[in-house]
Amino acid sequence: MRRIAIALLLLCAPLALHAQETVLYKCTDAKGAVTMQNGVPCAPGMKQDVRRIGEVKTVPVPVQKPKVDEPPDAPVYGEFIQVGGPRTQRTPAPEAAGLPAPPALFQCTTWKGETYLGETATPEPKCAPLAITGIDGNSAFQMGSACEVKYDECSAIPAEQLCDAWYRRLDDADFKRRYTNGDTERERQAAYESIEAKIKASNCSTVAPTPAP
Known part of the structure; x- marks a missing residue:
């Protein structure tokens, strides 16, 4: 015992x-x-x-690792919708307050869903082509063409947003004239100068108007 x-x-x-x-x-x-x-x-x-x-195993005290900041998620790029240059921040010159308001602008949407700024609420209608098929449904041998008349839907830009809308239109015109070929260079330059002249003649002008002699 x-x-x-x-x-x-x-x-x-x-x-x-x-x-x-x-x-x-x-x-x-x-x-x-x-x-x-x-x-x-x-x-x-x-x-x-x-x-x-068996031996009694001890569990070691966990060592606290320093926190490591994870890199931010990479941006996911989708379809590039709008083509345009950088937007320049502009504000009307104080001396331009006595000038008239700029012409009206309209935000328009085409039948394809594309948007643009225009100076008329009723732009010319566009003709969307239609496919023509024979009696047997075969479109390989088309004997003619047809189209469907489409109208753009437009709404007026509010008065308090007119200057920003004209600045935006000027930026787009400037971008188009910089990246153009020889066939449309003059046309796009003329469009830019026309928009610029309308801004300078209005209370959206960013340049002090020249006093009358």
Whole structure:
């Protein structure tokens, strides 16, 4: 019994102190007496049962890693809708307050969903081509052409937004004249100068008007 008590003490105490594996031997002799031995095998002729108690592993304290700022998500580019140059911030000159308001402008939308600024509320209608097919439904041999008349829908720009709308129109005209070919260079230059002249003659002018002699 003394050996059993010693073995139990060895089972309870050293397990908490030692990290290595503990091997216990249960020995039974011919008379049925049982003894527990720590790390010592049973004597020859005795029945032996081996019990292994694994080491008690400790969990290390997690090390807090410094926070790393993740790079921002890359921008997702969609379809490029509008072609135009950079918008220049403009404000009317104080001396232009006595000039008349600029001509009316209209925000128009075509039958294709395209938008533009125009000077008339009723632009000329456009003819959308129609496909012509034969009686058998074959369009390979067309004998003529046809179109459907389409009208643009326009709404007037409010008076308080007229100057910004004319500036925007001037920027678009400037962009078009800079990136043009020889066939339309004069036409686009003339369009730019016409818009610029209307702005300078109105209270949207960003340049002080020249006093009358």
